[in-house]
């Protein structure tokens with residue numbers, strides 16, 4: 001695991017942009033794994049800026065997001081479909097049918113999980129997966145205790161995740177209690193992974209990821225097993241790392 005130490009959120013976002021753009025240049029039909037949340041917002045803004053300046057293109061790129069809340073349609077402003085479209089996809093030249101997220105409002109969620117796995121397979125797998133880190137150590141919505149062999153599935157969100165994500169909702173009661181998420185094994189199949197981490201609230205989880213033992217109690221520690229992981233973290237997030 002390579003750790004790139006940056007000063008702050010802006011530097012983290014710039015570094016991540018550079019790594020992604022470099023990957024896009026090297027691969028003819030790149031497949032990116034994407035995340036939502038606060039962490040990648042600055043990265044998406046920078047990718048949009050670069051695209052608008054003619055510095056990159058997404059016309060041959062396919063994307064797969066990690067997760068979606070169960071029960072929210074793509075038009076719901078709290079859904080990850082809505083987030084991705086409004087914060088990123090509508091500003092760039094990605095083809096509509098190349099930008100994928102699991103459907104949280106599918107009639108049959110089990111079938112939806114299988115369909116999503118198959119789509120990723122058909123695209124040839126993920127070349128570069130972007131991850132954020134939960135304060136409880138989760139990656140995607142794989143909460144502490146998730147089996148490392150998990151595949152895309154429906155999961156219950158923990159109280160701490162519901163609490164952390166309630167900032168995006170009017171009331172805490174509005175936060176869905178379940179999500180469809182790519183599994184840990186599905187994520188580890190990506191050729192390369194970059195994890196972005198910013199802020200003091202992630203310091204405990206990040207110190208476990210870098211210095212701790214590999215344990216299902218902190219799902220992100222599994223990244224120590226992957227052949228090509230780069231963590232880009234700011235000083236605040238790294239304050240508890242030896």
Ligand code: F6R
Pocket residue numbers: 034035036037038039040066067131132133134135138139140141
């Ligand atoms: C989002 C996701 C989550 C977030 C994590 C950090 O698609 O998979 O694992 O990356 O909860 O969220 P933020 O960035 O809001 O701190």
